[in-house]
Amino acid sequence: MKHIALAAAAIGAVAFANGAFAHEMDLDQDGLYSLAEMRTEYPDLTDAQYAALDTNRDEAVDADELAAAIANGTLAPME
Numbered sequence: 001m002k003h004i005a006l007a008a009a010a011i012g013a014v015a016f017a018n019g020a021f022a023h024e025m026d027l028d029q030d031g032l033y034s035l036a037e038m039r040t041e042y043p044d045l046t047d048a049q050y051a052a053l054d055t056n057r058d059e060a061v062d063a064d065e066l067a068a069a070i071a072n073g074t075l076a077p078m079e
């Protein structure tokens with residue numbers, strides 16, 4: 001059981017690191033990731049790809065949409 005707990009802790013650490021990096025990517029700290037902000041981490045992101053990330057179609061990517069895209073493999077995890 002011990003190694004399962006350690007694995008869970010490692011996954012938590014990765015999630016925390018992603019969260020911290022995502023916070024930095026939000027240059028104006030408005031809680032949303034504009035296309036320009038996304039391109040600071042994903043330089044090759046296209047308009048179409050950005051639109052696909054915006055699943056609730058409010059024309060901005062929020063933290064939940066970003067996390068979902070990383071979780072489903074649409075975006076590479078941030079390092």
Ligand SMILES: [Ca+2]
Pocket residue numbers: 026027028029030031032033034037
């Ligand atoms: Ca922003």
Ligand SMILES: [Ca+2]
Pocket residue numbers: 053054055056057058059060061062065
């Ligand atoms: Ca959105």
